[in-house]
Amino acid sequence: MKKIDGQSMDLKDKVVNIGRVTKVVKGGRTFRFTALVVVGDEDGHVGVGLGKSSEIPEAIRKGREDAKKNLIYIDRNEDDSIHHDTLGKFCSSTVLLKPAREGTGVIAGGATRAVLELAGIRNIRTKSLGSNNKRNVVSATMAGLQGIVSPEQVAKKRGKTVEEILG
Numbered sequence: 001m002k003k004i005d006g007q008s009m010d011l012k013d014k015v016v017n018i019g020r021v022t023k024v025v026k027g028g029r030t031f032r033f034t035a036l037v038v039v040g041d042e043d044g045h046v047g048v049g050l051g052k053s054s055e056i057p058e059a060i061r062k063g064r065e066d067a068k069k070n071l072i073y074i075d076r077n078e079d080d081s082i083h084h085d086t087l088g089k090f091c092s093s094t095v096l097l098k099p100a101r102e103g104t105g106v107i108a109g110g111a112t113r114a115v116l117e118l119a120g121i122r123n124i125r126t127k128s129l130g131s132n133n134k135r136n137v138v139s140a141t142m143a144g145l146q147g148i149v150s151p152e153q154v155a156k157k158r159g160k161t162v163e164e165i166l167g
Contacts, residue, residue: 013039013064014114017134018056030054036135037063039071040118046145047071048115048138072142075150080122083151088144093136094129097144111137119145 017036022029033056040046049066053059077083081099088095095112100123106116108126111134116124128137155162 011039011041011045011068012118013037013067014118015060015063016111016114016138018059033059035059035063036138037067038114038118038138039064039067040115040120042118042120044073044076044120045071046074046115046119046142048142050135072146074119074121074145075148075153076121080120081124082121082145082148084148086144086147088140088142088147090139090143091133091136092131093133093140095137095140095144096127096129097141098125099123100125109137110134112141114138115141115145 015035015037019034021032021034023032032052032054035051035056037049037051037060038046039049047067047070049063049068049070051059051062051064051066053062075083077099079102082097084099086097088097102123104123104125106113106122106124108116108124109128112126112128115138151162151165155165158165
């Protein structure tokens with residue numbers, strides 16, 4: 001159980017990618033591993049972390065701890081989707097996120113799907129553009145999710161009511 005904003009929550013994690021790096025030295029080869037881990041409570045909180053170690057379980061543990069430090073909150077609408085279309089960019093990866101109606105499900109690739117499911121988004125359409133490097137795609141998805149603004153936030157910023165914003 002982890003406490004965030006005064007409430008306790010159960011965080012689930014998914015390992016998106018395990019990379020093996022080989023270094024050739026005088027005595028032979030040494031292997032090191034990197035683990036890209038996504039954690040979330042399936043209720044709006046999600047984070048991504050990268051762990052590196054000479055053993056896979058240790059790399060996953062470090063990735064999980066790093067992801068817990070980078071938790072963000074995603075505001076969702078009543079359909080468990082996002083409020084508006086958004087484009088997330090990171091390096092040469094771009095992820096297009098589009099809201100969907102109830103019953104659509106998560107239409108996304110593997111790396112993007114892990115982030116969206118652990119964020120608690122259950123209805124969304126996505127398209128990955130550019131590089132398909134998993135680390136960059138996950139970061140682009142997080143960048144897109146961070147750019148989402150709820151109608152309440154827009155109304156407050158403009159000094160109007162939510163009804164005026166939504167039309």
